[in-house]
Amino acid sequence: MEDFIKLLGKANKVYKENFDNSVTFERAIFFSWYCELGDCKYCYMSTQHKRIKDPEKARRSTASLIAEAVVCKEMKWKISFLAGGYRAYELKGFHELAKRISDAYGDKLWLNIGALSKDELEEFKDVSKGVCAAIEVINPELRKKICPSKPIDEMVDMFDYAENLKYEKAITIILGLGESIEDFELLKKFIKKNKISKVSFYSLNPHKGTVYEDKPSPSSIYQATWIAKTRVAFPKIKILAGMWSYRVNALGLQLLAGANSFSKFPAIKLFNSKESKNIEEEVKSAGRVLKSKLTGKVEVDINKNVKDLDLPKDLKKQVKNKLESYIKKMNSD
Numbered sequence: 457m458e459d460f461i462k463l464l465g466k467a468n469k470v471y472k473e474n475f476d477n478s479v480t481f482e483r484a485i486f487f488s489w490y491c492e493l494g495d496c497k498y499c500y501m502s503t504q505h506k507r508i509k510d511p512e513k514a515r516r517s518t519a520s521l522i523a524e525a526v527v528c529k530e531m532k533w534k535i536s537f538l539a540g541g542y543r544a545y546e547l548k549g550f551h552e553l554a555k556r557i558s559d560a561y562g563d564k565l566w567l568n569i570g571a572l573s574k575d576e577l578e579e580f581k582d583v584s585k586g587v588c589a590a591i592e593v594i595n596p597e598l599r600k601k602i603c604p605s606k607p608i609d610e611m612v613d614m615f616d617y618a619e620n621l622k623y624e625k626a627i628t629i630i631l632g633l634g635e636s637i638e639d640f641e642l643l644k645k646f647i648k649k650n651k652i653s654k655v656s657f658y659s660l661n662p663h664k665g666t667v668y669e670d671k672p673s674p675s676s677i678y679q680a681t682w683i684a685k686t687r688v689a690f691p692k693i694k695i696l697a698g699m700w701s702y703r704v705n706a707l708g709l710q711l712l713a714g715a716n717s718f719s720k721f722p723a724i725k726l727f728n729s730k731e732s733k734n735i736e737e738e739v740k741s742a743g744r745v746l747k748s749k750l751t752g753k754v755e756v757d758i759n760k761n762v763k764d765l766d767l768p769k770d771l772k773k774q775v776k777n778k779l780e781s782y783i784k785k786m787n788s789d
């Protein structure tokens with residue numbers, strides 16, 4: 457424990473030397489429940505793989521995705537990335553979708569849609585500024601067992617192309633899949649070698665029907681240890697802490713460990729909830745200022761947000777309806 461407190465103090469010092477005191481909430485936008493691979497051992501989609509055969513039927517509506525992007529812009533929530541299963545869309549269709557979401561949000565997006573080829577990365581350059589690889593487990597032996605169909609080499613190839621095309625590069629890590637803190641050295645090497653600018657640390661959320669069903673999520677101190685070690689080793693890197701709604705009272709700890717932002721919190725559903733208020737308290741207790749809105753009255757000019765979007769008339773109407781329903785939900789308490 458003494459070592460952990462020392463590490464935390466060091467990480468907080470390094471954070472303060474390199475960043476201002478702001479904190480941002482980030483939201484990953486998920487577009488589909490279909491995944492062609494469907495065999496990552498921790499993943500909810502692996503439990504749906506046999507059931508969902510038709511990618512089109514497993515997609516979220518375009519209107520809901522665009523409306524969500526508008527909510528993110530208005531509430532100052534950063535979009536971490538667009539994510540969904542492998543091959544949920546054909547390339548052309550996905551490009552159109554990403555363009556619409558990016559236009560509604562008013563900024564280019566990060567993509568987390570598997571290992572992209574050089575041609576694919578070139579294709580997405582107009583809508584995307586960064587690529588994120590779902591590494592999840594850095595230990596190679598463990599990774600082969602847990603993510604058998606998405607080899608790390610393909611991700612590394614993507615990062616090489618991304619470097620040449622001047623994309624930013626990020627990775628996600630899930631803690632609690634069987635790794636140990638000794639694996640941090642492997643992560644350190646990987647970040648350095650691939651010039652990663654952002655790392656997201658999530659904790660296992662055990663899904664029914666997976667081999668992790670009865671496994672506990674790792675402790676908040678364990679998550680903070682990974683974050684703090686990363687902060688000390690890479691003073692300027694961006695670090696995101698995944699915070700499930702039942703763990704928000706550990707957010708202050710992750711911020712002291714050097715996290716810049718947090719995600720995984722279901723912010724539309726729990727807007728103005730006691731958990732949202734708890735988050736605001738946690739941010740304050742860590743001496744930081746939350747830039748994103750999670751409480752209070754939501755006032756969004758729907759027409760202004762939608763009128764200039766280059767969308768067919770019926771889709772615009774659907775987006776407006778969806779936005780209305782999101783705002784109603786957020787103002788319901």
Ligand code: SF4
Nearest residue numbers: 491494495496499541
């Ligand atoms: S590739 Fe992604 S969506 Fe597909 S099973 Fe693995 S983690 Fe789940």
